[in-house]
Amino acid sequence: MKTTRRSFLTAGAAAGALGFPMIAKAQSPITWKMTSAYPKGSPFYMDGPGSATDLAKRIEAMSGGRLKIQVYGAGELIPALEGFDAVRAGTVEMNHANSYFWTGKTFAAQYFTAVPFGLNFQGINGWFYDGGGIQLWNEVYAPFGMVAMPCGNTGVQMTGWFKKEINSVADFKGLKMRIPGLAGKVYATLGVDVKLLPGGEIFPALERGVIDAAEFVGPYQDRRLGLQKAAKYYYTTGWHEPATVSELLINKAAWQKLPKDLQAVVENAAAACNVISEGWCQKTNAEAMEDLVKNHGVIARPLPDDVIKALREQTAKVLAEAVAKDPIVKKVNDSYMAYKAKFDAWSKFSETPYHTKIQA
Numbered sequence: 001m002k003t004t005r006r007s008f009l010t011a012g013a014a015a016g017a018l019g020f021p022m023i024a025k026a027q028s029p030i031t032w033k034m035t036s037a038y039p040k041g042s043p044f045y046m047d048g049p050g051s052a053t054d055l056a057k058r059i060e061a062m063s064g065g066r067l068k069i070q071v072y073g074a075g076e077l078i079p080a081l082e083g084f085d086a087v088r089a090g091t092v093e094m095n096h097a098n099s100y101f102w103t104g105k106t107f108a109a110q111y112f113t114a115v116p117f118g119l120n121f122q123g124i125n126g127w128f129y130d131g132g133g134i135q136l137w138n139e140v141y142a143p144f145g146m147v148a149m150p151c152g153n154t155g156v157q158m159t160g161w162f163k164k165e166i167n168s169v170a171d172f173k174g175l176k177m178r179i180p181g182l183a184g185k186v187y188a189t190l191g192v193d194v195k196l197l198p199g200g201e202i203f204p205a206l207e208r209g210v211i212d213a214a215e216f217v218g219p220y221q222d223r224r225l226g227l228q229k230a231a232k233y234y235y236t237t238g239w240h241e242p243a244t245v246s247e248l249l250i251n252k253a254a255w256q257k258l259p260k261d262l263q264a265v266v267e268n269a270a271a272a273c274n275v276i277s278e279g280w281c282q283k284t285n286a287e288a289m290e291d292l293v294k295n296h297g298v299i300a301r302p303l304p305d306d307v308i309k310a311l312r313e314q315t316a317k318v319l320a321e322a323v324a325k326d327p328i329v330k331k332v333n334d335s336y337m338a339y340k341a342k343f344d345a346w347s348k349f350s351e352t353p354y355h356t357k358i359q360a
């Protein structure tokens with residue numbers, strides 16, 4: 001007998017009466033809310049390949065419409081940096097941001113966004129997917145009732161924009177710089193007057209001389225803010241953010257209620273966005289960097305070796321202090337650094353000679 005829609009639904013109702021889950025009920029879509037730390041329209045974070053809206057589209061397509069994600073930019077449902085509390089409380093099921101915004105809740109969160117002089121895009125993914133990184137991320141968030149996974153990456157960022165040349169460590173003394181997070185703490189040890197400004201306030205502050213230097217992301221995003229009109233020295237490379245990870249933060253109770261196949265959909269969509277967003281950054285940054293140097297008079301150069309040496313030493317000191325204060329930071333740090341030692345040794349045989357040959 002041919003199964004008609006009517007007989008199918010009747011069978012479902014009968015199964016429901018017998019205590020089996022009703023098919024019609026199982027197929028009704030689940031709708032989740034996802035907030036972001038970035039405003040609507042932000043390239044990379046909210047719009048474009050691998051962004052929050054792209055992630056939501058992929059989840060809906062891969063689940064055949066069974067899981068729908070409503071995406072909210074910063075300020076639409078909650079303020080920019082309240083995603084941690086909102087997901088923890090279950091007000092929203094998901095938040096799309098960077099874990100280093102939550103270092104005030106738990107310092108270990110820093111390791112899942114970026115560690116100065118840490119792992120690059122290839123390295124961080126090796127640690128996340130195969131080196132226990134995601135498990136540790138979930139362990140750090142277990143007391144808060146949340147789980148997390150990577151869902152995007154900017155690739156390597158840039159040191160930033162400086163009004164004056166940097167020739168030595170002494171040039172940092174008294175320099176007013178916009179720089180968030182752990183890198184800010186490191187710069188502070190060199191005498192930098194660290195300023196925390198949201199993205200939109202960087203250009204006016206740099207142009208008016210309220211600050212002397214600023215870091216934001218990389219060539220594409222920085223050019224969009226117009227930073228090249230306010231400073232000409234653009235230092236490389238992103239020692240402070242070698243591969244900045246976007247975080248998909250999920251309420252654990254909601255996650256555990258999600259059927260296993262939909263969990264797999266979320267995990268695979270997030271992994272896809274992780275790769276796709278980084279690819280997009282590489283392409284757009286390559287174009288923007290060329291434009292900045294050729295058409296905007298930007299002077300791009302690496303920081304002097306002694307400056308890099310000092311930043312490296314200070315980073316080690318700042319991390320050692322954090323490790324000494326908290327056992328979970330020590331656990332995450334030990335895993336990250338052990339993996340990095342292996343990755344760096346392998347890179348010496350693999351990537352490093354390859355790049356040297358290309359330049360020769």
Ligand code: CA
Binds near residue numbers: 157
């Ligand atoms: Ca940055």
